[in-house]
């Protein structure tokens with residue numbers, strides 16, 4: 001058996017615009033230790049799905065920020081830096097452009113970074129909630145370990161597993 005996991009991005013009209021390979025899972029004979037996903041496989045699939053969903057969401061948000069909302073003039077691009085976002089399903093590195101403010105309105109600064117301003121905490125509320133909740137129940141070290149995402153699959157696993165090449 002071979003199962004491919006993909007993320008399909010659709011337009012507002014429902015047409016697929018982009019397909020991302022997430023993983024390819026192969027299994028041979030059905031055995032108790034080969035049925036379903038391992039915890040590491042599930043975490044990795046979720047991490048890669050999270051990366052694609054967030055990247056698409058960020059891309060669409062930044063498209064709405066590329067022009068001045070007052071006069072419609074395209075904003076000048078000053079540069080790009082990286083924003084790190086911690087989520088329940090992994091740490092993400094996101095490209096974050098910096099724009100010059102349009103001169104049609106007064107602004108306290110000459111430039112701004114819409115993504116950095118939109119995600120000031122650099123972590124999702126769900127992750128912060130669980131970190132706080134778990135920290136009240138166990139040590140910080142155990143909390144960090146339990147909430148971390150393992151990037152690599154256990155090499156001793158008898159299951160065949162590969163990650164998408166487009167990641």
Ligand SMILES: [Zn+2]
Pocket residue numbers: 068069070071072073102103104105
């Ligand atoms: Zn303007």
